[in-house]
Amino acid sequence: MSTTEKPKAAKATAKAPAKPRKTAAKTKVAAAPAATAIAVPTHQEIALLAEKYWAERGWQDGAAEQDWLRAEQELMKLAS
DSSP, X not given: OOTTXXXXXXXXXXXXXXXXXXXXXXXXXXXXXXXXXXXXXXXXXXHHHHHHHHXXXXXXXXXXXXXXXXXXXXXXXHHO
16 A cells, blocks of 8 residues: 555444434324213203103103103204
8 A cells, every 4th residue: 555545434334323213293183172072961961851751741650761762862862
């Protein structure tokens, strides 16, 4: 080798640490709008409507469960 030649740089045998991969940006998922949520009638709302149905039947005993279920179904229809 002559004095005017530059020595070649030795190749590095060890690999440089890998850079972390870029991932897709995380997106926030918006909550469902309140309009699509099903509103469940409260116990008090059902009771008041069931009592109304009982009054319409002349305050007769024996159909309290039917009045309750009818009131619950009616309020669920209105909520959806």
